[in-house]
Amino acid sequence: MPDPSAFLAGPTGLGTSAVRLFAELADGAVPVHCAPGPRVTRQPPLTYAMRPWADGSMPPLYCPLTVRVDDKLATLVNERLVEWAEEIGLHEGRIEQFRQTGFGRLITLAHPDVDDPDRLLLAAQMNAAWWASDDYYADETELGADPELLAGRLALAMSSMDAPPPADEFTEQLDEHLSADPVLVSLTSARQHVARHATPSQIARVNLTSCQMWVSWNAYGAWRQSGEQVEAWRYLAARQHDSFYTSMTLIDIAGGYEVPANLFYKPRVHRAAMRAGTAAVIVNDLHSALKEAADERPDCNLVLLVAEERGCSLREAAERAVALHNDMVAAFEADCRELAALPSPELRQFLWALGAWLGGSFEWHSTTNRYSTTET
Numbered sequence: 001m002p003d004p005s006a007f008l009a010g011p012t013g014l015g016t017s018a019v020r021l022f023a024e025l026a027d028g029a030v031p032v033h034c035a036p037g038p039r040v041t042r043q044p045p046l047t048y049a050m051r052p053w054a055d056g057s058m059p060p061l062y063c064p065l066t067v068r069v070d071d072k073l074a075t076l077v078n079e080r081l082v083e084w085a086e087e088i089g090l091h092e093g094r095i096e097q098f099r100q101t102g103f104g105r106l107i108t109l110a111h112p113d114v115d116d117p118d119r120l121l122l123a124a125q126m127n128a129a130w131w132a133s134d135d136y137y138a139d140e141t142e143l144g145a146d147p148e149l150l151a152g153r154l155a156l157a158m159s160s161m162d163a164p165p166p167a168d169e170f171t172e173q174l175d176e177h178l179s180a181d182p183v184l185v186s187l188t189s190a191r192q193h194v195a196r197h198a199t200p201s202q203i204a205r206v207n208l209t210s211c212q213m214w215v216s217w218n219a220y221g222a223w224r225q226s227g228e229q230v231e232a233w234r235y236l237a238a239r240q241h242d243s244f245y246t247s248m249t250l251i252d253i254a255g256g257y258e259v260p261a262n263l264f265y266k267p268r269v270h271r272a273a274m275r276a277g278t279a280a281v282i283v284n285d286l287h288s289a290l291k292e293a294a295d296e297r298p299d300c301n302l303v304l305l306v307a308e309e310r311g312c313s314l315r316e317a318a319e320r321a322v323a324l325h326n327d328m329v330a331a332f333e334a335d336c337r338e339l340a341a342l343p344s345p346e347l348r349q350f351l352w353a354l355g356a357w358l359g360g361s362f363e364w365h366s367t368t369n370r371y372s373t374t375e376t
């Protein structure tokens with residue numbers, strides 16, 4: 001088959017659009033918008049360990065050690081992230097707090113196989129945009145989050161990720177709305193950056209996972225509104241679709257390679273990635289429990305729900321969450337051993353990077369001021 005990219009530089013005239021379409025549809029062809037960068041590298045094996053957290057008095061979390069702590073690179077990525085937020089008007093009036101949160105640091109810790117600041121930035125922007133939709137729409141009452149408005153806002157968030165086809169004057173109105181809300185602008189802008197480095201199937205994966213995550217947020221919103229007591233199992237089922245798995249869909253995109261869709265969605269691979277995402281988000285619930293309890297309309301949180309349901313102390317509930325986390329990570333580790341037999345260097349790299357993500361996220365949650373109840 002001729003190299004499709006040879007056609008794409010310039011020919012015009014009859015038949016050109018067919019050639020372009022063919023090039024885009026050709027099986028296995030590298031999409032023209034996908035920046036080159038095969039980055040499947042050999043990585044040293046991860047070390048799993050019992051890691052102390054918080055003040056050290058809780059049972060430790062079983063987790064890979066953090067692979068890379070590079071404060072210089074983290075500061076660079078974080079500063080670029082803050083510049084981007086300022087440009088698009090995200091977090092107006094709270095930009096210093098956003099800088100201190102250090103999402104750029106999280107991403108630098110969580111993607112230790114990526115050195116290129118621009119690729120780290122695409123993940124930092126996408127995560128910061130997801131988090132902005134979480135804070136302003138779902139969680140933080142004082143930032144305007146309102147369960148009554150949540151579903152309508154998230155429907156537009158979907159349009160900012162996956163623009164619907166033009167529909168005359170209705171699209172003009174949609175676009176006006178999308179460009180007037182900094183949260184939606186951040187989603188659109190971050191998604192565009194991701195798209196510059198991703199294949200169509202990777203982009204579809206990011207969109208799909210965002211929507212799955214938002215379905216869970218709608219459930220939390222409905223529960224908040226009705227005031228019903230939610231069982232921990234029901235919350236956990238929703239949380240497993242609203243986990244750092246979403247963030248992990250960016251691993252190969254940022255890394256400059258692709259786990260092919262039929263491998264990414266192979267049930268055993270999917271289960272391993274979901275386990276990693278859930279384990280990481282349980283760590284989030286452990287760190288954020290006290291802060292979330294302080295909101296005038298507390299958000300769902302595994303520790304708080306277990307304590308309420310079982311009538312036990314927060315400490316006992318946290319111990320249950322730690323045990324669940326540790327079982328998940330051990331199961332994920334076993335998944336990785338089993339899946340290592342599949343003959344795909346991309347998959348091996350991805351599985352390694354999922355574990356590395358856990359180690360980086362552990363480090364960030366232990367050091368960011370986002371979950372401190374005294375944060376200003």
Ligand SMILES: CC(C)=CCC/C(C)=C(\C)COP(=O)(O)OP(=O)(O)O
Nearest residue numbers: 127130131134242243244246284288
């Ligand atoms: C926002 C984002 C990166 C999505 C994936 C993980 C996720 C859903 C969260 C971390 C949001 O959960 P939560 O609202 O509990 O997060 P905070 O505790 O507010 O950071």
